Amino acid sequence: MCGIVGIAASETASFQLYEALNMLQHRGQDAAGMVTHADGRLCTHKAKGLVRDAFQGVDMELLAGQMGIAQVRYPTAGSHSIAEVQPLYVNSPYGIAIAHNGNLTNADLLADELFKTDFRHVNTRSDSEVLLNVFAHEINKFKKIRLTPEEVFAAVKAVHRRCHGAYAVVALIVGFGLVAFRDPHGVRPLVMGMRRDKTLNYMVASESVALDILDFELIRDLHAGEAVCITGSSGDYQMHTRQCADNALSKPCIFEYVYLARPDSVLDDISVYKARLRSGERLARRVRQSFPAGHDIDVVIPIPDTSRTAALSLAHELGVKYREGFIKNRYIDRTFIMPDQRQRKDSVKRKLNVVELEFRGKNVLLVDDSVVRGTTSQEIVRMARKAGAQRVYFASASPPVKHPNFYGINMPSYEELVASDKGEEEVAAFIGADRMIYQTLEDLIQSCREGNPSIKQFECSVFDGQYLPAP
Numbered sequence: 245m246c247g248i249v250g251i252a253a254s255e256t257a258s259f260q261l262y263e264a265l266n267m268l269q270h271r272g273q274d275a276a277g278m279v280t281h282a283d284g285r286l287c288t289h290k291a292k293g294l295v296r297d298a299f300q301g302v303d304m305e306l307l308a309g310q311m312g313i314a315q316v317r318y319p320t321a322g323s324h325s326i327a328e329v330q331p332l333y334v335n336s337p338y339g340i341a342i343a344h345n346g347n348l349t350n351a352d353l354l355a356d357e358l359f360k361t362d363f364r365h366v367n368t369r370s371d372s373e374v375l376l377n378v379f380a381h382e383i384n385k386f387k388k389i390r391l392t393p394e395e396v397f398a399a400v401k402a403v404h405r406r407c408h409g410a411y412a413v414v415a416l417i418v419g420f421g422l423v424a425f426r427d428p429h430g431v432r433p434l435v436m437g438m439r440r441d442k443t444l445n446y447m448v449a450s451e452s453v454a455l456d457i458l459d460f461e462l463i464r465d466l467h468a469g470e471a472v473c474i475t476g477s478s479g480d481y482q483m484h485t486r487q488c489a490d491n492a493l494s495k496p497c498i499f500e501y502v503y504l505a506r507p508d509s510v511l512d513d514i515s516v517y518k519a520r521l522r523s524g525e526r527l528a529r530r531v532r533q534s535f536p537a538g539h540d541i542d543v544v545i546p547i548p549d550t551s552r553t554a555a556l557s558l559a560h561e562l563g564v565k566y567r568e569g570f571i572k573n574r575y576i577d578r579t580f581i582m583p584d585q586r587q588r589k590d591s592v593k594r595k596l597n598v599v600e601l602e603f604r605g606k607n608v609l610l611v612d613d614s615v616v617r618g619t620t621s622q623e624i625v626r627m628a629r630k631a632g633a634q635r636v637y638f639a640s641a642s643p644p645v646k647h648p649n650f651y652g653i654n655m656p657s658y659e660e661l662v663a664s665d666k667g668e669e670e671v672a673a674f675i676g677a678d679r680m681i682y683q684t685l686e687d688l689i690q691s692c693r694e695g696n697p698s699i700k701q702f703e704c705s706v707f708d709g710q711y712l713p714a715p
Contacts, residue, residue: 247265268449271294287309334376416463507550523683611639
């Protein structure tokens with residue numbers, strides 16, 4: 245679930261990329277990197293840590309040029325050394341750098357194929373390096389000094405044939421320009437925008453909030469399987485678009501709307517904020533169904549920050565007070581995207597502090613965006629009881645997470661998922677709650693689809709176990 249951005253601007257790109265990365269920081273806190281293009285050279289800087297720590301003033305000054313790409317890193321496949329921090333680079337052909345959000349499901353097979361057939365060596369465990377080398381190999385087939393957009397589109401088409409899984413990509417090709425493309429199912433998000441100042445500027449990013457901070461107008465999302473090329477130089481940029489997948493079928497990841505994306509983003513023409521509001525309204529119906537004789541809930545309390553929107557509309561629908569019972573330390577990383585379980589569990593106490601007067605002697609309904617491993621929920625319920633809650637009910641704004649994710653979210657095994665072998669009552673017992681209430685998948689899908697009825701399907705594999713078919 246990394247955050248990626250590419251820009252073709254009329255002024256220095258690096259400072260604008262820096263601002264965009266800060267807006268995408270929630271998508272990855274492991275590392276950050278940037279590559280810019282100036283005078284036929286690629287300038288690179290990348291480091292472990294948050295954006296503000298990875299880039300210092302001297303680093304920014306060395307990142308010359310008006311075109312560039314950048315990424316914030318979320319640890320999935322390949323995240324153990326600085327060599328695996330993106331953007332990644334190959335010098336042949338031309339010099340190509342890419343940043344990738346997602347996960348390839350056939351990366352090992354492709355790495356073997358690249359060595360034996362394409363004679364390319366993959367030096368890290370990163371599936372993004374595999375994708376980069378596949379793209380570079382396909383471009384190298386043209387054996388030309390100067391590329392055309394048609395040839396780049398043909399290379400992307402070949403990437404679609406060879407690479408399985410999820411990928412939203414931004415790339416820089418020396419002497420050509422900026423390239424962006426999305427996998428044939430459009431699992432991971434990618435939007436594009438434009439800004440007119442002295443000249444026409446273009447930008448692509450994982451979320452629309454990155455456009456907002458730089459006053460870019462959202463044009464639209466890249467379609468599933470679509471590629472965009474931005475060529476030329478400041479004052480004379482040209483945008484070229486092409487559908488490069490033979491059987492594109494949009495299936496955006498529904499977990500983006502549950503947790504991953506910022507609420508002020510618009511993805512695939514769906515307001516994340518509105519989708520969460522609608523989800524909370526529908527969750528209120530599930531709460532009523534769970535208490536057929538009538539509920540005794542005194543207060544609804546969200547687990548900050550992602551569940552706030554759904555909890556607010558849920559409380560309104562139930563006619564129950566909404567209160568902030570947990571205060572979040574904003575200088576602690578998102579626990580869900582931390583690289584191991586010990587760090588996630590230890591971080592809960594540092595991240596949240598309890599407002600005891602909102603719990604003491606009350607029956608509380610805690611609302612979270614999802615329950616994945618259950619250990620964080622366990623600790624939160626314990627904190628609520630310690631603060632004096634009489635009864636603690638727990639509601640999830642998403643269905644039970646029962647299956648691993650293979651498309652860029654760190655849910656690798658059934659053993660880690662509390663709901664993989666437990667029903668609602670068993671999950672309630674595991675986390676220490678008096679009752680566990682889940683959103684239904686049908687209601688979650690409808691909450692999202694209402695924002696864009698043209699989307700017929702969502703990628704819901706963590707909930708229903710239905711994985712993408714190989715191309």
